[in-house]
Each structure stands twice: as structure tokens, then as C-alpha cells.
Amino acid sequence: MARRKKKFPCGHQGYGQICHRCEQKETDRIRRKNQRQAWEESFRNDPIDLTTLPKNVVVKARRIISQLRQDSNYRRFKGKRLRHNRFIISIPVNRDYRLICRDQGSQVIPEAVVSHQDYNVCKPGSAK
Ligand SMILES: [Zn+2]
CATH class of the missing domain: 3.30.2310.20 (RelE-like)
Known part of the structure; x- marks a missing residue:
């Protein structure tokens, strides 16, 4: 059963149900957002x-x-x-x-x- 690349709605090609490139991009985006948020919140613990x-x-x-x-x-x-x-x-x-x-x-x-x-x-x- 050969797996075939398919074209996702986003325009990328790949295997499986979802586009892994877009999924990875979204994961990265969320991680960066969380890091930025954690960084901003960390200032609350500073005495100055x-x-x-x-x-x-x-x-x-x-x-x-x-x-x-x-x-x-x-x-x-x-x-x-x-x-x-x-x-x-x-x-x-x-x-x-x-x-x-x-x-x-x-x-x-x-x-x-x-x-x-x-x-x-x-x-x-x-x-x-
Ligand atoms: Zn994609």
C-alpha cells in the first residue's frame, strides 16, 4: 500500500490527515507566544x-x-x-x-x- 503525497488546502504537499508543515509552524508560533508571555509576566516577580x-x-x-x-x-x-x-x-x-x-x-x-x-x-x- 503505497502512500501518496497529497496536496493540502494550504498548498503544501505531504502525507496524512493534516499538513505537518503548517502544524509545526503553528506549534512554533504558540511556543514563541508562550515564551514571550512568560517573559513579560516574569517582571512581576522583580523587586524593581x-x-x-x-x-x-x-x-x-x-x-x-x-x-x-x-x-x-x-x-x-x-x-x-x-x-x-x-x-x-x-x-x-x-x-x-x-x-x-x-x-x-x-x-x-x-x-x-x-x-x-x-x-x-x-x-x-x-x-x-
Ligand atoms: Zn501547510
Whole structure:
């Protein structure tokens, strides 16, 4: 019993009851949609707003935030206290972004992720 390719209504050719190419495309579409949705929803768990940041910065900032929660030693991330305000700690996320935290004694509380540019504009004289 030889199987014959048939032409589906979508225009593709193949075997079976449904077009597997279109089925695959639909599966991919749903997976991408779910991933996008999961990504958007993941921001709800962040203690600070990370929605405007590039994905790699978000991922890295989250890792630092979560590790700070377990151990507030910010120095292992090359974090430094600001010279003009010793309660503010600046932790480099990558070359362009820093995580700004507030020292609350036993805890280091994340306040914002700022770009290098914003950081230098709003806090002049505090560079590095
Ligand atoms: Zn098809």
C-alpha cells in the first residue's frame, strides 16, 4: 500500500490527515507566544522595574539581586559604595548598566538599574 503525497488546502504537499508543515509552524508560533508571555509576566516577580532593559541586563541583574538576597556581600560583584553617599552601593551589571542598592544594615536592597550614561548624569562626581 503505497502512500501518496497529497496536496493540502494550504498548498503544501505531504502525507496524512493534516499538513505537518503548517502544524509545526503553528506549534512554533504558540511556543514563541508562550515564551514571550512568560517573559513579560516574569517582571512581576522583580523587586524593581527592569522592563525597559535589554534582556541580557535583566537576566544578569536578576541573578545579582537573587544572590544578594542570600548573601549581602556586594563586593563579590565588584560593588562599591558611593563616595558622596555611603549608604548607596553601585554594582556593575555589565559595561553599560549598574545596579543601585541601598545599604540597610543587614540587607542590601536593590533600588534601580541605571545605564552608565544616566548614572553619570544624575550623580555627577561619583564616577567609579
Ligand atoms: Zn501547510
